[in-house]
Amino acid sequence: MYNQFKSISLSHRNATLAIREQLALNEAEAKGMMLRLKDFFDVSDVLVVSTCNRTEIYYSATTDLNEEIIKMLLIQKGVSDLESFKAYFERFSEGESAVQHLFQVATGLQSQVVGDMQIPNQIKHAYQWSADLNMAGPFLHRLLHTIFFANKRVAQETFFRDGAASISYAAVELLEGLMPNPKVLIVGLGEIGADVCRNLAQKATAEVTIVNRSRDKSDKLAEELGFRVADFSDIESEISRADIIVSSIVRDEPFFTKEMMVRLRGMSFKYFIDLSVPRSVSPEVEEIPGVMLYTIDSIRSKADEALHRRLDAVPHVREIIDEAVLEFNDWSKEMIVSPTIQKLKGALEQIRKEELTRFTKNLSDSELEKVERITTSMMQKILKLPVLQLKAACKRGEAETLIDVLNDLFNLEKQPEKH
Numbered sequence: 540m541y542n543q544f545k546s547i548s549l550s551h552r553n554a555t556l557a558i559r560e561q562l563a564l565n566e567a568e569a570k571g572m573m574l575r576l577k578d579f580f581d582v583s584d585v586l587v588v589s590t591c592n593r594t595e596i597y598y599s600a601t602t603d604l605n606e607e608i609i610k611m612l613l614i615q616k617g618v619s620d621l622e623s624f625k626a627y628f629e630r631f632s633e634g635e636s637a638v639q640h641l642f643q644v645a646t647g648l649q650s651q652v653v654g655d656m657q658i659p660n661q662i663k664h665a666y667q668w669s670a671d672l673n674m675a676g677p678f679l680h681r682l683l684h685t686i687f688f689a690n691k692r693v694a695q696e697t698f699f700r701d702g703a704a705s706i707s708y709a710a711v712e713l714l715e716g717l718m719p720n721p722k723v724l725i726v727g728l729g730e731i732g733a734d735v736c737r738n739l740a741q742k743a744t745a746e747v748t749i750v751n752r753s754r755d756k757s758d759k760l761a762e763e764l765g766f767r768v769a770d771f772s773d774i775e776s777e778i779s780r781a782d783i784i785v786s787s788i789v790r791d792e793p794f795f796t797k798e799m800m801v802r803l804r805g806m807s808f809k810y811f812i813d814l815s816v817p818r819s820v821s822p823e824v825e826e827i828p829g830v831m832l833y834t835i836d837s838i839r840s841k842a843d844e845a846l847h848r849r850l851d852a853v854p855h856v857r858e859i860i861d862e863a864v865l866e867f868n869d870w871s872k873e874m875i876v877s878p879t880i881q882k883l884k885g886a887l888e889q890i891r892k893e894e895l896t897r898f899t900k901n902l903s904d905s906e907l908e909k910v911e912r913i914t915t916s917m918m919q920k921i922l923k924l925p926v927l928q929l930k931a932a933c934k935r936g937e938a939e940t941l942i943d944v945l946n947d948l949f950n951l952e953k954q955p956e957k958h
Contacts, residue, residue, distance in 0.1 A: 707734035
């Protein structure tokens with residue numbers, strides 16, 4: 540099963556945001572993709588991961604289906620120029636590379652912002668979708684739980700999860716500390732503005748309104764995240780309503796000026812967080828009583844400091860991943876001999892029951908119970924050494940020879956497999 544695990548990946552490493560958005564899958568689309576894979580191909584252990592930075596499909600199959608799955612995904616998303624889009628994908632056709640890649644994705648090593656704290660939850664959601672559709676077998680269950688345990692170690696043993704290492708997340712962290720239950724106005728939905736919105740969606744305390752010159756874009760994002768939308772023409776009334784204004788407008792001169800603030804007399808206390816380059820909020824707004832401004836420089840400084848701490852922790856994170864992968868590899872190798880172990884147990888159990896039937900007809904219930912315990916204990920002790928030898932042979936890569944010997948000795952091929 541280990542060598543049958545494969546994956547395809549489209550991510551920020553090879554594709555622009557516009558391409559990634561075009562191929563992103565929501566929950567319904569991800570589940571639909573999984574069902575189509577099951578209908579068209581002989582696959583198991585299917586996992587579909589889709590975030591704003593990546594769309595990936597993991598699966599187990601005896602043959603390499605990467606090209607067919609990429610084509611199916613592109614057709615599902617309505618892409619006509621298949622050949623040019625195929626170039627954006629990475630392919631992992633070997634079990635070792637696919638497993639290693641999933642570990643790195645799930646821990647945040649492959650994230651656009653190193654150590655991204657959202658990715659473990661996104662992987663858990665994808666795993667739940669797979670479980671809901673009965674497409675997670677023993678291999679995927681064990682793999683994901685090994686990853687979750689590794690993630691727990693990363694959080695407990697390193698600084699890899701500390702601080703906000705992206706500007707958008709640092710802005711949200713700052714916003715959270717300004718006041719409880721704020722009314723937040725997001726102005727401008729470029730990449731940073733959209734990221735701020737998605738990070739805010741994880742927080743239940745803020746009431747968020749989004750404003751963008753393109754109403755279509757704000758409507759789409761608001762529907763995705765459950766936020767309120769306002770027209771750009773109503774910007775001044777929305778400023779009056781908000782406690783915190785986050786601006787990422789792209790323009791040559793400030794949009795929010797001292798004159799605008801003077802015009803909006805009677806305002807309550809306001810915080811401006813300016814994420815634009817060049818600035819979209821004039822420094823002079825702070826001359827208005829009750830107005831406070833935070834610039835991208837101060838936020839970037841905080842994010843850079845956190846990012847350096849995370850980067851320093853990367854070697855330790857890789858050590859944790861290597862240990863977890865080694866443990867998982869050992870388990871995967873043992874999976875090869877599991878059917879033989881089950882057949883051997885079945886053969887010995889059949890002999891035990893047949894002999895009990897022959898010799899225990901005249902025993903009392905208490906005597907029968909004692910004989911059951913004695914013979915069961917004997918069988919377990921007889922099994923112990925072959926099982927240990929099989930597992931040791933797995934680690935040496937010599938399991939096949941021992942499996943053949945046991946098959947011949949006990950005629951195991953006639954035994955049904957038990958899962």
